[in-house]
Amino acid sequence: KQEVTQIPAALSVPEGENLVLNCSFTDSAIYNLQWFRQDPGKGLTSLLLIQSSQREQTSGRLNASLDKSSGRSTLYIAASQPGDSATYLCAVFSGGGADGLTFGKGTHLIIQP
């Protein structure tokens, strides 16, 4: 059964810093990996989708990498801003069970002004 782990569970950094969030998964047979952000009391916003054949994806200040063989992904946030404060969730699609995503528990990020 696929399991997804995110490290660290929480992170607090000053504004302007570059930071890296980590995600690992136990079964490397995935179709894709998706990063989301969740703001308090709200749903999920999709940030980046990486297909299993890709190594990385970029959107603005965000860059996500995927090393499928080692079961790892990282989300790099450049020049962090207070508006980046949220919980970041990593999820993988492995195609088993009911065909949905398997989520990690998230990294709660606080950017200090």
Add this chain to the structure above:
Amino acid sequence: SAVISQKPSRDICQRGTSLTIQCQVDSQVTMMFWYRQQPGQSLTLIATANQGSEATYESGFVIDKFPISRPNLTFSTLTVSNMSPEDSSIYLCSVCRDRGYEQYFGPGTRLTVT
């Protein structure tokens, strides 16, 4: 992307009753999913709802407790039956154009069972 709405946005229900949550998307999609997020936890898939077929439930979830309908390509409902306080969660609908594509989530329904 897709614009997804859910009704109700929140509700407080009595133990033993049932609640039906609606999910509407602004474009036709092949796959719709229902997830649960219990307090302080991450998301867990309940089931996948595809038009024209029975919903597929993840291990640990059963149709009698969580009946699902998918009457067309833009709408689905999830019913939480015979509720107990342990069912207090956020229930989220998500959609996917087709298998393996990006998933988009609705705003969620916050359910409290007393």
